[in-house]
Amino acid sequence: MHNEIEKPKGNFTAEICSNHQVGPKFYRLGLEFSARAAKIFAKAKPGQFLELDLSSAALPPSEVIPAELADACRRKILLRRPFSFFNVATDSERTTLDILYCVLGAGTLRMTTLSKGESISIIGPLGNGFCVPQGKQTALLVAGGMGAPPLLHLTETLVGDYPDIRIIAFAGAKTKEELLFETQLDRPAAEKIERITATDDGSAGYRGFITDCFTKWLKENPVTADETMIYSCGPEEMLAKVAQTAKEKNIDCQISMERLMACGIGLCQSCAVECRVEGEGQTVYKLCCKDGPVFDTKEVVFKL
Amino acid sequence: MTKEVDISVDFAGIKLANPVFTASGTCGYADELADFMDLNALGGFITKSITARPRKGNPTPRMVETDSGMLNAIGLANIGLEKFIEEKIPLLEQISAAVFVNVAGESVEDYIAVVERLAAEKAIAGLELNISCPNVAKGGISFGTDPAQVEEITTSVKKAAGKKVLMVKLSPCVTDISTIARAAVDAGADALSLVNTFTAMVIDIEKRKPVLANRTGGLSGPAIKPVAVYMVNKIYNEVAKSSGIPIMGVGGIRTAADAVEFIIAGASAVGVGTWNFVEPDGPVKIVEGIKKYCSHHKISHIKELIGSVE
Numbered sequence: 177m178h179n180e181i182e183k184p185k186g187n188f189t190a191e192i193c194s195n196h197q198v199g200p201k202f203y204r205l206g207l208e209f210s211a212r213a214a215k216i217f218a219k220a221k222p223g224q225f226l227e228l229d230l231s232s233a234a235l236p237p238s239e240v241i242p243a244e245l246a247d248a249c250r251r252k253i254l255l256r257r258p259f260s261f262f263n264v265a266t267d268s269e270r271t272t273l274d275i276l277y278c279v280l281g282a283g284t285l286r287m288t289t290l291s292k293g294e295s296i297s298i299i300g301p302l303g304n305g306f307c308v309p310q311g312k313q314t315a316l317l318v319a320g321g322m323g324a325p326p327l328l329h330l331t332e333t334l335v336g337d338y339p340d341i342r343i344i345a346f347a348g349a350k351t352k353e354e355l356l357f358e359t360q361l362d363r364p365a366a367e368k369i370e371r372i373t374a375t376d377d378g379s380a381g382y383r384g385f386i387t388d389c390f391t392k393w394l395k396e397n398p399v400t401a402d403e404t405m406i407y408s409c410g411p412e413e414m415l416a417k418v419a420q421t422a423k424e425k426n427i428d429c430q431i432s433m434e435r436l437m438a439c440g441i442g443l444c445q446s447c448a449v450e451c452r453v454e455g456e457g458q459t460v461y462k463l464c465c466k467d468g469p470v471f472d473t474k475e476v477v478f479k480l
Numbered sequence: 481m482t483k484e485v486d487i488s489v490d491f492a493g494i495k496l497a498n499p500v501f502t503a504s505g506t507c508g509y510a511d512e513l514a515d516f517m518d519l520n521a522l523g524g525f526i527t528k529s530i531t532a533r534p535r536k537g538n539p540t541p542r543m544v545e546t547d548s549g550m551l552n553a554i555g556l557a558n559i560g561l562e563k564f565i566e567e568k569i570p571l572l573e574q575i576s577a578a579v580f581v582n583v584a585g586e587s588v589e590d591y592i593a594v595v596e597r598l599a600a601e602k603a604i605a606g607l608e609l610n611i612s613c614p615n616v617a618k619g620g621i622s623f624g625t626d627p628a629q630v631e632e633i634t635t636s637v638k639k640a641a642g643k644k645v646l647m648v649k650l651s652p653c654v655t656d657i658s659t660i661a662r663a664a665v666d667a668g669a670d671a672l673s674l675v676n677t678f679t680a681m682v683i684d685i686e687k688r689k690p691v692l693a694n695r696t697g698g699l700s701g702p703a704i705k706p707v708a709v710y711m712v713n714k715i716y717n718e719v720a721k722s723s724g725i726p727i728m729g730v731g732g733i734r735t736a737a738d739a740v741e742f743i744i745a746g747a748s749a750v751g752v753g754t755w756n757f758v759e760p761d762g763p764v765k766i767v768e769g770i771k772k773y774c775s776h777h778k779i780s781h782i783k784e785l786i787g788s789v790e
Contacts, residue, residue, distance in 0.1 A: 183515045187761055229758065254701055255545050256758055299516075299760070438543050438550055439757035442512040445505075445528075445554045446543035461536050461557060466512075479540065 185301055185441075188213035192294045193272060195287075198360065199353045203288060205275045207261075207298070217273060218266035221305030222329035223432050223470045227256035227440040228275075229297035233286035241285065249282045255438050256299065257283045258465075260409075262329035263362070276325045276356055302440050303469045306330050306407055306430050308338060313403040316427075317345040318390050318418050320410020324356035326432045326469075327409055335365045343369040346393070348386025348410070352379035387417040394425055401426045408432070412478055419473035429473040435464040442466035450477040485774040487767075487782040489523065491726050491749050492645045492670040494578050494605050496523040498767045499782065500739065503730050503751030504528055504582035504608060504649070505554070509568040510575065516760035521767060523749060524578040527568070529610050530598075531583075532590050534560030539693040544682050549701030549732070550754060551680050553694035556584050556616055561594050565601065573603040580647065584610040588636050595640040606645030609637055609669075612676035614653065614698045621679075624651045627663035634667035647671035647728065650715075652704075653679050657711050658718040665723050673728040673751060674715060675708045701754040705732030709745050716746025716787050734762070736769020746787040 190213070194206035209217050231253045235241065241249055263274040277284050290296065306326070308315075315334055319327045324347065334343055347357035352375055373381030374389050382389050408418045409432040422429035435447035447464035452475050459477055462468065489496045501524040507513055509527050519525060537557025544551050559567070564581075572579045581598050585591040591609070598604055611624035611633060623629050630648070638646050648664040650657060652675035661672055677698025682691045690696070708731025720727050729747030732754070733739050739750045752763045759765070774782060 185515055187516055187759070231758075251545075251547055253545075254548055254754075254758065255550060436541050436543055438545075438552070438754075439760070441516070441760060443506055443508050443760070444543060444552065444757050445537065445557050446540070446552065448537060448540050448542060448557070450539075459536075 184216065185299070186213070186216065188298050188300075189295050190298050192290050192292055192296060194292060195290050198276070199356065201279045202354065202356060203277050203279065204360065205277065205287065205290065207273055207275065207296070209271045210269065214266065214269065214271040217264065217271045217301060220261075220264060220301035222262075222333050223260070223305035223326045224301040224303045225258050225260045225440070225469060226298050226300030226302060227258050228287075229256050230283045230286050234289045235286055236289050242279070245279075245281065245285055249285050251282045253283055253286065256440065258302075258437055258440050260326040260329065260432070262325045262332065264329065264332065276322070276360060278322050299440060303465060304467070306432070306470050308334070308341075309405065309428065311403060312341060312405045314342045314344070314399055314405070316390070316404065316406045317343065318386060318406065318408040318410070318414070319345065319347045319357040320386060320414040321349050321354065322356070323408070323410030323414075323432070324360065327357060327407060328360060330407055331361070331365050331369060335368050344393075345369050345371045346374075346386050346390045347371065348374040348414075350376045355380055385414075387414055387421070390418065391421050394421060399427070404428075405430070413480060415473075416478040416480060419476065419478070422473055430470050431473055431476070432469045433464050433471055433476070434469065437465050440465045450479070451475040452477060484780070485771050486780065487770055487774060489748055489782060491524075491578070492606070492647070494645055496578055496749065497576070498523040498770065499743065499749040500524075500763050500767045500770070501526055501580070501728060501749055501751045502756055502763055503753035504610070506753040506756045509564070509572075511568070511571050513756070513760055514571070517764045519575040519577055521764045522577040523767070524580060524605070525572070525575065526580040526582055526608055526751065527572075528558055529556045529582045529584040529613065530558055530561055530564050530594060531556060531585055532561050532593050534558065534563065541692055542694070544691045544697070546682060546699065547703060549699050549703030551682055551692060551697030551699055552677070553692045553697035555694065556613060561597060565597065569601060569603050578605040579603055580606045580608045582608040582610050582649070584613060588633050591633060591637050592640045595637050599640060599642040599644050604644060606647055606670070607637070607641055608673060609634065609646060609648045612649050612651030614651070614677060614679040614696065621651050621653065624660065625654050627659050630660055630663040631667040634664050634669055638668035645670045647673050649676055650674040651676050652707065652711055658714060661715045661719040665719055665725050669725065671726045671728065672715060672720065673730055675704070675711055675731050678704055678707075700732070702732040702734060705738060708732060709741055712742055712747050713745040713789060720746060721787060733766070736766045736773055739766050739770055740773050740785065743782070743785045744787070744789045746789070748786050
């Protein structure tokens with residue numbers, strides 16, 4: 177059994193420091209941790225996540241509830257909701273971080289009413305997170321829609337701790353306003369990384385899928401496979417395409433996956449990700465919360 | 481003041497420091513929870529189901545939230561008996577809480593094979609017979625809904641269990657749960673745990689398809705609590721009280737008040753399940769809350785509460 181100091185995660189209370197809209201349906205929630213939680217979250221790795229207890233968050237006034245959520249929002253929240261985070265800043269006393277969320281259901285709708293100064297229960301940091309293997313000179317980041325936050329977090333770490341690594345970010349979304357990787361990227365980091373964007377409607381960057389830009393870029397810009405790393409997060413169809421490209425080019429690729437989960441800590445076994453077993457024809461289910469959410473694409477059997 | 485209250489329980493001959501268990505399938509193999517609470521503060525710990533061979537479990541989605549509850553259709557995913565003994569027993573040996581291993585299988589022979597091996601493990605106080613899982617094609621609930629089969633499997637497993645306490649976990653998805661409980665007790669069950677989940681379904685009305693890949697799942701959480709309390713009280717009155725067999729009450733417990741309600745209904749111990757997903761240190765808070773309740777109501781020993789409903 178671990179003693180108090182060694183425990184790498186826990187059940188904490190955070191204070192809300194901000195909560196504002198950053199795009200159509202998109203919001204950014206700022207949290208502040210103190211004491212032991214501040215120390216633990218300061219060490220969180222990009223790609224890790226936390227679980228928010230939204231059960232006591234109020235619904236917004238009925239006149240601002242979107243019509244498509246009018247029925248769904250009546251449901252009471254029982255389970256926590258998982259979110260990745262970024263913009264981690266720390267001093268000796270406190271650690272702050274941000275969550276990006278999209279209002280899609282009963283939980284995220286309630287999140288919009290959280291206000292500065294309120295307390296919220298949080299479990300984390302959870303999961304494995306991305307890693308940067310030795311000898312990598314180039315990092316290619318592919319972000320799709322709501323897949324931006326863990327890659328924004330990774331960008332902070334790469335810019336801060338790996339100044340020699342060249343970073344090229346490929347970010348895609350439906351529209352310019354939904355291009356979260358672009359709109360929420362910090363200015364200092366923005367100056368240090370190369371960026372390519374795509375939108376479905378052509379309102380920013382290429383018109384079309386970011387995966388097409390990514391594949392085209394790799395054709396035109398040969399990279400040394402051993403010295404390159406691909407990181408991606410987004411819809412599973414997109415991840416499967418990125419994985420295919422990585423396989424063809426023989427480049428290592430880590431992706432952050434998403435599954436419905438009840439607990440986030442390996443208890444409920446809901447968040448199964450089908451994985452190949454090396455040297456065997458069969459597959460196993462790994463847990464997105466505990467074994468992931470970051471997986472090597474060589475092992476993942478995509479659910480398409 | 482709270483220190484004077486004795487909430488220790490004799491549960492089928494096992495001396496428990498308190499009546500609070502973590503319920504099977506919601507607390508892993510214990511290592512997952514060690515970061516969140518002191519496992520020694522529990523009365524008991526029940527592992528997720530162990531089968532003779534490893535099981536992958538069902539495809540996803542395996543879980544969906546409902547009003548005050550959730551459905552799961554995990555399909556008894558587990559690492560299998562050998563790996564369990566090798567990798568998980570070492571931690572379980574260290575905790576002072578009474579360890580029960582939940583056992584599942586597709587045939588009576590499967591159950592016997594697992595129980596015989598586990599009966600030799602010192603770290604294990606008892607076995608919980610899972611004859612009530614609604615999410616597998618073979619075995620599980622099919623054993624637990626027919627009194628003749630309950631009697632057969634309980635008799636066989638009891639022999640294999642040797643001196644270990646055998647607790648039989650009952651399904652609520654039956655016409656008369658007392659008939660099933662009586663069959664288990666007549667066949668030698670030392671304790672009963674109830675209830676397992678209720679078979680249920682959630683439909684996506686846009687796709688007109690079930691949300692779960694398994695179509696149906698087991699409903700758990702606060703939504704089932706009043707039904708579980710009713711069933712515990714029914715079994716207490718109709719089977720357990722007269723035979724002296726203790727009940728573990730399970731179903732939607734979140735608070736000490738919920739736990740006390742089950743105890744007053746007739747449970748000697750309680751299992752905290754779905755709530756572990758939300759508050760992984762919840763069971764320990766419930767232990768403290770039970771002490772406060774007893775202290776506040778001037779109850780010197782918790783056994784005064786068991787089955788005390790008028």
